[in-house]
Amino acid sequence: MSPLARRTSVTVTVTAIAAGLLVGPSSAFAAPAADAARIHDIQGSTRISPLAGKQVTDVPGTVTAVRSFGSSRGFWIQDPRPDDDQATSEAIFVFTGSTTPSVAVGDAVLVSGTVSEYYPGGASAGLQSLTEISKASWTVRSQSGDLPAAFRLNPSTVPDRYAPDGSLEGRTLRPRSYALDRYESLEGMRVSVADAPVVGATNTYKELWVTAEPRHKRTARGGALYDTYRDPNAGRLKVASLLPYAEHPFPVADVGDKLTGTTAGPLDYDNFGGYTIAAGALGTLDDRGLTRERTRKQKSGELSVATYNVENLSPKTAQSKFDRLASGLVDNLASPDIVALEEVQDDNGATNDGVVSAEATLKKLTEAIAAAGGPSYAWRQINPADDQDGGEPGGNIRVAFLYNPKRVSFTDIPGGDATTPVKVVQDGGEAALSASPGRIEPGDEVWKDSRKPLVGQFAFRGRPVFVVANHFNSKGGDRGLDARVQPPARSSETQRTGQAAAVNTFVKSLLAADPKAAVVVAGDLNDYQFSPALSALTKGGVLTDLVTRLPRGERYGYVYNGNSQVLDHILTSRALRGPDYDIVHINAEFADQSSDHDPQVVRLRP
Structure with a gap:
C-alpha cells in the first residue's frame, strides 16, 4: 500500500456541534456565500470550515501538487491572491479518490464541489481534520503558471508552545502562539524546510521525520529528545514524497542525517505521523554516518x-x-x-x-x-x-x-x-x-x-x-x-x-x-x-x-x-x-x- 494511501477514512459534512468535537458555522463567524467563495473563505479561521457540507462553485487556485497514486488521489490548489489574515489557509486538497486527476502543477483552475472535513483514522481516533473539496469538477483556465512561494518553517516561524489546553476545534487559530495552530493555518499550502536534520529514520512506507527547529532538545546522536509531556518537540514534521519512486528514489536516512537544500510541498496531515510535507522537492541526503554502538564486556566480578x-x-x-x-x-x-x-x-x-x-x-x-x-x-x-x-x-x-x-x-x-x-x-x-x-x-x-x-x-x-x-x-x-x-x-x-x-x-x-x-x-x-x-x-x-x-x-x-x-x-x-x-x-x-x-x-x- 502506498504510504500516502488513506488507510481509514471518515468524511464529515455535517455542520452541527457534537460533544464539543465537531464545530460548524456559528454566530462567531459568518459563512460567505458558497458561490463566491475563495479558498480562505472555505478554510476559515478555525479548524472546521464555515462551509462544511455546502457546495462551492468556481473556486480559483493554482495547482501546486498532484497525488497520482494510492487510494487518496487528488491535487492541491492555492490562491495566488491571499487575504491578510494569517489564521486562514490559502490552499486546499481536492480529493478525487482512486481516480488520477487530469491537471498539472502550475495549472490555474476553477474548482467546484462539496466542502467536507476528513478525519484521518476516523472521527473516533481523536485527531484533527482536513478541510477538502470532494465530488469535484474543475476547469483549467491556463497552464504552467508560477507557483506561490513556499512558507518557510524554521525556529522563527514555528512557536515553541505546542497547543492550548482543551478542544482545539472552534477556537480561532493563533499561529504566532501555538505550533499546531501554525500548521493548521498552513493546511494544504506550500511549505519548506532548509537543511533539515533527520530525527526519525526512513520507514517501510518511505517516510521520514525532520525537525524545523535544529537546535531544540537534540539527543547526543542527533534526534529530538522527548522528556516531558509539556514539550512534544513542535518542529517535528513527517516527509513523504509525491515524486515517482522509480525516477526519484526516496532517501534512506538514519537519525542524525540531514536533507540538505530545500524540501518543499503542500502541508498534509494523516493519522500515521501527523503534519506531513508532501514533497514535490526533496533535499539531498547528507549521510552523517551514524554507527551502531557496542557496549563493553562485563568484568569477571560483574x-x-x-x-x-x-x-x-x-x-x-x-x-x-x-x-x-x-x-x-x-x-x-x-x-x-x-x-x-x-x-x-x-x-x-x-x-x-x-x-x-x-x-x-x-x-x-x-x-x-x-x-x-x-x-x-x-x-x-x-x-x-x-x-x-x-x-x-x-x-x-x-x-x-x-x-x-x-x-x-x-x-x-x-x-x-x-x-x-x-x-x-x-x-x-x-x-x-x-x-x-x-x-x-x-x-x-x-x-x-x-x-x-x-x-x-x-x-x-x-x-x-x-x-x-x-x-x-x-x-x-x-x-x-x-x-x-x-x-x-x-x-x-x-x-x-x-x-x-x-x-x-x-x-x-x-x-x-x-x-x-x-x-x-x-x-x-x-x-x-x-x-x-x-x-x-x-x-x-x-x-x-x-x-x-x-x-x-x-x-x-x-x-x-x-x-x-x-x-x-x-x-x-x-x-x-x-x-x-x-x-x-x-x-x-x-x-x-x-x-x-x-x-x-x-x-x-x-
Missing part, C-alpha cells in the same frame, strides 16, 4: 543483565532476523549473563490454533547466538494461557529469560505456571521464591490481555539475584500528540500504572524478607521515565530507574514519529550499588532495524 524487545519473534521469522538479533546480543551487547526478552511468540507465530509453547522459538534464537560466537544460552519461561496475554492474535507473546550457565545459575523451584501467583518465602533467613520461574499475580485484573511479569531466582558467585522480566500493556487507545483535544488523553496509562504498582508491591515483599535483596526489574514498560507508571514502580524508593542516571541527551531507546523517547527500562534495588548502565543504540535510529527497540544492559556487583 553480573550483566540486559533487556531486549525482539519484536514478534517466532520460527516463521526470517533467519536473517534471528542472525541479526544474535549478532546484536553477542557483538553489541557483549553476551550478557542474563537477558530478559520481550515479544517472544509461540512456535507457530500468528497462527491461532491453540499452540502456546515457545521452545522452538527460543531454540532457534539460542542456536543463532551460538553460531555468532556467543555462549550456549539456556532459557526459562512460562507458557501463557492461549490468547490471554495480548499482542498479535495467535502469537501468544511472552517474556522469557536467557542466561549463560557458565557465568550464572538458575534456581529452579517447581510450581510456576500460567495462573499460579509466585510468592516470596523465607529460606534459611533469606528471601526466596515459591516458584522459579513464576508469574506475578497473573489473575489480577491489571494483567488482563497483557503480558504477565516473569520472576526468576538466579545465583551469581553464590549470591541470589532476583530478576523480574516485564512487558507492560501498550499505548493502544491513547490519543496522538496532535489530537484535537489537548493535552491528549492517555487512557492506557491507567492499566500500566496498576501493573507498575503490582510489581512494586512484589519487590517490597522481597525487600521485607531481605532488605539487602539484589533485585533487577527490566523490560519494555511502554512508558516514560516521567510517567505515572514509573512513579508507581519506584514508589517508596525501592527501585531506581537507571535511565535517570544517564546524561539527558542519552535518555532514549525508541524513536516514534521523530521523538526519541524511553519505553524500556532497567531498575535496581538499593543493595545493587554503582550500576554501570548503557542503552545500546543499534536499532531505533536506523532505517535498517532488527527490532524497533534498542536493547540495554546493566553491569552489577551483587
Whole structure:
C-alpha cells in the first residue's frame, strides 16, 4: 500500500456541534456565500470550515501538487491572491479518490464541489481534520503558471508552545502562539524546510521525520529528545514524497542525517505521523554516518543483565532476523549473563490454533547466538494461557529469560505456571521464591490481555539475584500528540500504572524478607521515565530507574514519529550499588532495524 494511501477514512459534512468535537458555522463567524467563495473563505479561521457540507462553485487556485497514486488521489490548489489574515489557509486538497486527476502543477483552475472535513483514522481516533473539496469538477483556465512561494518553517516561524489546553476545534487559530495552530493555518499550502536534520529514520512506507527547529532538545546522536509531556518537540514534521519512486528514489536516512537544500510541498496531515510535507522537492541526503554502538564486556566480578524487545519473534521469522538479533546480543551487547526478552511468540507465530509453547522459538534464537560466537544460552519461561496475554492474535507473546550457565545459575523451584501467583518465602533467613520461574499475580485484573511479569531466582558467585522480566500493556487507545483535544488523553496509562504498582508491591515483599535483596526489574514498560507508571514502580524508593542516571541527551531507546523517547527500562534495588548502565543504540535510529527497540544492559556487583 502506498504510504500516502488513506488507510481509514471518515468524511464529515455535517455542520452541527457534537460533544464539543465537531464545530460548524456559528454566530462567531459568518459563512460567505458558497458561490463566491475563495479558498480562505472555505478554510476559515478555525479548524472546521464555515462551509462544511455546502457546495462551492468556481473556486480559483493554482495547482501546486498532484497525488497520482494510492487510494487518496487528488491535487492541491492555492490562491495566488491571499487575504491578510494569517489564521486562514490559502490552499486546499481536492480529493478525487482512486481516480488520477487530469491537471498539472502550475495549472490555474476553477474548482467546484462539496466542502467536507476528513478525519484521518476516523472521527473516533481523536485527531484533527482536513478541510477538502470532494465530488469535484474543475476547469483549467491556463497552464504552467508560477507557483506561490513556499512558507518557510524554521525556529522563527514555528512557536515553541505546542497547543492550548482543551478542544482545539472552534477556537480561532493563533499561529504566532501555538505550533499546531501554525500548521493548521498552513493546511494544504506550500511549505519548506532548509537543511533539515533527520530525527526519525526512513520507514517501510518511505517516510521520514525532520525537525524545523535544529537546535531544540537534540539527543547526543542527533534526534529530538522527548522528556516531558509539556514539550512534544513542535518542529517535528513527517516527509513523504509525491515524486515517482522509480525516477526519484526516496532517501534512506538514519537519525542524525540531514536533507540538505530545500524540501518543499503542500502541508498534509494523516493519522500515521501527523503534519506531513508532501514533497514535490526533496533535499539531498547528507549521510552523517551514524554507527551502531557496542557496549563493553562485563568484568569477571560483574553480573550483566540486559533487556531486549525482539519484536514478534517466532520460527516463521526470517533467519536473517534471528542472525541479526544474535549478532546484536553477542557483538553489541557483549553476551550478557542474563537477558530478559520481550515479544517472544509461540512456535507457530500468528497462527491461532491453540499452540502456546515457545521452545522452538527460543531454540532457534539460542542456536543463532551460538553460531555468532556467543555462549550456549539456556532459557526459562512460562507458557501463557492461549490468547490471554495480548499482542498479535495467535502469537501468544511472552517474556522469557536467557542466561549463560557458565557465568550464572538458575534456581529452579517447581510450581510456576500460567495462573499460579509466585510468592516470596523465607529460606534459611533469606528471601526466596515459591516458584522459579513464576508469574506475578497473573489473575489480577491489571494483567488482563497483557503480558504477565516473569520472576526468576538466579545465583551469581553464590549470591541470589532476583530478576523480574516485564512487558507492560501498550499505548493502544491513547490519543496522538496532535489530537484535537489537548493535552491528549492517555487512557492506557491507567492499566500500566496498576501493573507498575503490582510489581512494586512484589519487590517490597522481597525487600521485607531481605532488605539487602539484589533485585533487577527490566523490560519494555511502554512508558516514560516521567510517567505515572514509573512513579508507581519506584514508589517508596525501592527501585531506581537507571535511565535517570544517564546524561539527558542519552535518555532514549525508541524513536516514534521523530521523538526519541524511553519505553524500556532497567531498575535496581538499593543493595545493587554503582550500576554501570548503557542503552545500546543499534536499532531505533536506523532505517535498517532488527527490532524497533534498542536493547540495554546493566553491569552489577551483587
